[in-house]
Amino acid sequence: MKYAMLAGALLLAAACQQPAPKQEAETLPVKDQHTLSNADSIDIRKLDLNIGVDFEHKQISGVAAWHVANPQNIPLLKLDTYGLTIDSVSVNGRKVQHSLDAALPVLGSRLNIPVDQSAELVQIWYKTSPEATALQWLEPSQTMGKKQPFLYTQSESIYARTWIPCPDGPGIRFPYTATVKVPAGLMALMSAENVQQRNDSGIYHFSMEQPVPAYLMALAVGDISFKAIDSITGVYTEPAMLEKAAWELADMGKMVTTAAQLYGPYRWGRYDVLVLPPGFPLGGMENPRLTFATPTIIAGDRSLVSLIAHELAHSWSGNLVTNATWEDFWLNEGFTVYFERRIMEAMQGENYADMLWELGYQDLQGTVDELGKDSKDTWLKLDLHDRNPDDGLTDIAYEKGAHFLRLIEKNAGRAKLDTFLRTYFDSHAFKTMNTAQFLQYLDANLIKGDTAMASAIRIKDWVYGPGIPGNCPRAPQKRFAKVSDEVKRFKEGTAAKTLQTTGWSSHEWLYFLRALTGADKEKMKELDAAFGFTETGNSEMADQWFVMAVAADYEPAYPAMEKFLSEVGRRKFLTPLYAEMMKTPKGKEMAVRIYSKYKQNYHPLAQESLNKLVK
Template identity: 70%
Template structure:
């Protein structure tokens, strides 16, 4: 059969199936070309971290102690670092010489530590660089409270090595404890067991007993407060935002229960959300036990909380079953998007989830168009050799991966795919998975040799082919159909104030604006703004789309609020298209460079890296 031949060829040199090989937490993963460590041979087990956060110097310093097993008796432990100053190293309690190899593009410097066969512990004393990619240091003026500084980390995909020397690959899992010292009027939080309130000492202790990869190491330090949502969920944020955030996330406890009803128990104890200051470059980051979230989802009407459903879903796909390498990133994000939409469907109804599917399809189309429909980067199975892992973090992994699972659902039925995913998550919990291993498992557990079914799904076209396959599923659009009708009325001359928009969610407004001709006439922009006050909206998704349209149309009444938006928001999803739109004209280019010059310092290093390429081209 076609699938069996495909799987056999692909797996000839691959690891054994997860059905025949026990992938325990300390079993080395398939070789990851984005780590310089030798964790494929030396089994990393546990990290003891002891660090101090120095806001004045914009530096973290302290020690990282790695517990490991060395079954092959190797003489060197190799770890990832990037920009770190290594002060000293001990192995088995002895001070030992260490070396740092020359920098490798996108990977940093390999740290080499000589060890003896009997050694099981290496401790490294180090300092971070002020330019560490994972760290964003915020001055008090960049926070909501304006009185205290703030620090947060962003370790995905390969930036943990800029603040912790260690094995930095998605398939390398370890448990950890940490002692973190911060200024006494601030609180520290990690992707671990967390405090609920500040203490008097400024010293916080953390424990993570479930094994996690380095990209899920996270630290946040600031003036934050906590409020419970229910017995196992809660929210942390700056005190001035706590009421709003608590209201926005009131359904998060129900989300966890809903997710468990789909694919099995939540295995991480508590599920809390830390709402960060505006400079956070992402929508959210699925750090175990403590999702980091952008404040741009605080819309006041709970209309953007599908992002929380997404980060929660990572507690199964990604955090529980982890992609072995960044080439397998779709196993993380594609599964999570599918799971997110199943959660939202269960909570909000199929017609609501259908809107999310359609907006996601639009995002996928735009990404494929940008990359090129024949681009190798539009395969689900990536090839990032010699490149930054960042290059693979596109909507292809998210949306093409999710639509593949939707395609499978259409062919096998919801009951079968749910049973398959339930078993997949639970039988591979705290293990890693490559694309090839997944396809073998998929064939054995779900396809069961049904060549006709394999032929209908066309697995090869999805996983090892470019673009969007022509059997990509499209969902019914009952609600967006009504939006399309109202947009058409407006474009044919009906007054904006007379359109039937009562009860529209953020998704309907976003679809309404996305499908407008670009540019609209100034008179049309004025009429829409007069009727719906888009320029003043507090909804970040709608605001961003409106400002893109305003730039294209030259609608200057929106420019003041647009600059304010760009001064406060650091999310790359919004910054990249908005600055890119400005760069399309001489007048817009001048405006983009002026605004970026003022607010670049408000953005995370990852956002700066992306925008520097856009603004300076």
């Protein structure tokens, strides 16, 4: 997933050399504190899902049939639910009396089902709540086509339980099949084998043979069309967006080939992308076989497609080898960011990838500044006891994790690290990994007793220490150095229209804007006249520009900013813009007005974040 919000953090001071708590105990599989299920005791073998989608009542209903084995004769099967209505339950075809525990604020209600050693099939008839966090129900007016409603799910981190009764933990994997009934004229897609054309019946069948955790289960329903890129990749989106999206993502097949050359075969069959309506709260979600992507990557110049490289990389790190708990989230995202940049380097060159590394470092520094340089939330190994796992979905996992791997590359050599990672993915395919297990594997298979290498890397400082360690590698700045020269010239009085900007990519423009944070109204007016930032179609640049406009009270940008906030639901863009507005009385009034007007365009997860911010 790229990227999550900067969640409100619990700032716990931690010395840089503080040892890992209970590190020895972690060498064995650990209990995931964010699932109420007992899938560690009862074997969850497969899910057969049969559901219907009701747009009028904003409800999914049907039956979840779990194939299980219970050799230990455990008396209860325990599953995660949140806001579900459980109508009835049967075991091996016979109705049983289930119970639901009282709901916990973050985790929801545990569903208890009596079973014995003979239990093989557990069927649960249920309905979702209209307020289910994973589900965004869009009215036709909230789509591009304006004619049909749209539904999509977002199950990460622990929201699968809001639309399926399930064992909802990243370390619990299962294959699944599904039958989904939708209104006539609409198409259904899942993170599974998909059709490429809608049918007349409104009934769609799906199969995911590879075992996946619940957070990687996904569903989308709407007016959707498909266009192939090549034999194994293609794009789904609303018809009005299809040709534009297919052009933007024309290199997806090359990305798959490049990734496989780096770290082994792609093991999921097809790799397709669904470009969603604007309310999607994330950049992308790595649902197997079918990445969900924000339309904000459709910039018209293929400048933002590194996000697709990121979601594709998850097909190895995260989807293939999965973090055992959300406290080990860096094993998912840190590896993926590193892999993403290796893909982009192979396709676009080293100097291009260096820009991604530097912008990522800036994001990391900003996150550390916000959380606090001594915060325990800046450790790679997170402490999420009694907390929402979304609190850990920050750039620490992404960027600190990626820079840690880059440091290992610097000290071990790229060839050795590549061999190590290829073997790691192969030997742990469709399995889970926790932090201590990975560090043991790293020590045994790469460091191999090399005390000089271990001393240079300083693993404890990175994994169990706060902030950005002093040995963090920085990328060379060949292309950004030229941007810095132009920034300096502008600050010294050179007219904006005479700056040497020909051929700049969106990354250079973003670096340029970040370097000019704090520009006053007159400078903003001059920059806008020269480069037209207020009307840019590039979402990354637009968001940075609008944040600067609010800070400078540059009113000519406000109509375009409001239009941007009415159309974009990505938390990465919403959060800093609303946060900047909330800093002044004038801005606060504007934030409250705009948020009240467009709140329903945002996904429930984005609303949850912004409700805490815009008051």
